[in-house]
Amino acid sequence: MNFWETITGSDLTREWKTFEARAAALPADHRAAWEEIKVHLLSYGDFTGRNLMPILDGALGLLEETASEGQSVHEVLGDDIGGFCAALAGGEGARNYRDRWREQLNRNVARKLGRPGG
């Protein structure tokens, strides 16, 4: 990633395009699961969403592999796509906005306690 890409996020746009091209080649139910996975994973994104790219790449890879083996999406992901995404994001170390709020709250409380009356 060079400076230009860091500032503009142009590499992300490019990567999104390749993701969508790959997803377009999937069978319909796998494509639907991909849409759902994106929605769930977005809440784990950081400001640019760069942290999600390897996770999305892996999830898409899983869909591609299982589609080529003829498995149904239900066989692969079950009913709980949200849970799958949470495990996925947790495994890759992405934190969601709730984690960040908690952290902020803890920090603020600690600061207040450190300075009584302040």
Added chain:
Amino acid sequence: MDDLTEMLKGTLEGCVLEIIGSEETYGYAITRRLNELGFAGVIEGTVYTILLRLEKNGLVQVTKRPSGLGPPRKFYALNDAGRAELATFWAKWEYLSSRIDKLKEGGR
């Protein structure tokens, strides 16, 4: 047997380690193996997240190989850290199951 999922959660990672330990294998084959063992509720997505965790914790060696059809497949083999982790898992399992057996027999 239904509804094993909750109980299985803590041990599934060890089961996957054991399967990888016996031969280099890939996600789909691991899921199939677990299903054959009688863990019918285990789905590939679950195995996939476990494999990611093992990879992140540096317990497995990953090799990408072309598959007959579709994208290349990721094959997993244990490294030294993985083998150590597997030994620890079985030691913990021995401990846990012996305690629970004892409880069931009413001993102290």
